[in-house]
Amino acid sequence: MKLVTAVIKPHRLDEVRAALETFGVSGMTVTEASGYGRQKGHTEVYRGAEYEVDLVPKVRVEIVVDDADVDDIVDVVVKSAHTGKIGDGKVWVVPVETVVRVRTGEHGPEAL
Amino acid sequence: MKLVTAVIKPHRLDEVRAALETFGVSGMTVTEASGYGRQKGHTEVYRGAEYEVDLVPKVRVEIVVDDADVDDIVDVVVKSAHTGKIGDGKVWVVPVETVVRVRTGEHGPEAL
């Protein structure tokens, strides 16, 4: 299994979530975050306000997925988060050794 | 070393934390999050309110642990987070290559 983490523009969350549900993703975890990418000195616009020095608000999405699905899911996230403007976000994938579903105690892919 | 991440019901945090301390866990990091699991279209109850479409509030707990302890710690988290109702949460384990304690500069398991 893999953990896909995506840091995206907050106003793309509904789009990303809908695309993931359509794909059949079984769950996701969302955290509020902020950050910057390559345009450190440049401005980025968020809700009409320009952010120059400060960190720009972002949403951090985590999805634990089966190995077989990881490439497709990264693709779904990238396409649904995309606006074409700077600050669109970053997605990274990390290996997962164990997953447990708390209610049932199931381990492994069937815990997803 | 391993990173254990648990996304649990907020009202179970004190229970989980107490169980981890009893086990002897040396530290943990807590973040507010929200999410959904398999019951996307179903309702889940949080503080008396039903959540149908929206993301349900959760707490995200991270614990960096020694390899020797990881199975026990996952078990402690799963048992202490468990209520038996849907939405109880998910736990996943990721490999950790390096840990550093900032104050002392110690690396590796002794940094925990």
Next chain:
Amino acid sequence: MKLVTAVIKPHRLDEVRAALETFGVSGMTVTEASGYGRQKGHTEVYRGAEYEVDLVPKVRVEIVVDDADVDDIVDVVVKSAHTGKIGDGKVWVVPVETVVRVRTGEHGPEAL
């Protein structure tokens, strides 16, 4: 590539961020968090208030970096986050298998 996660004192964030930019880090993600380390029963001071039982506010910083830079970047974070007092923080490193830049679709190190 690697994911460096640092849980630090909130008032050190500007220092850490400046040090990372000076080093040439291309981006970072920041989340508000709280936690405890080894001094569970002891007090830790945050903004003049003593925290004894409760979780102490921290900032969680994530940086996806190239393999060649990871040791230097961990060092930069540890040095810039350091105050010498308890609660200075923890840094851990996790392997990353894929990174994608959402705007361009670039994969791998050039996506950073």
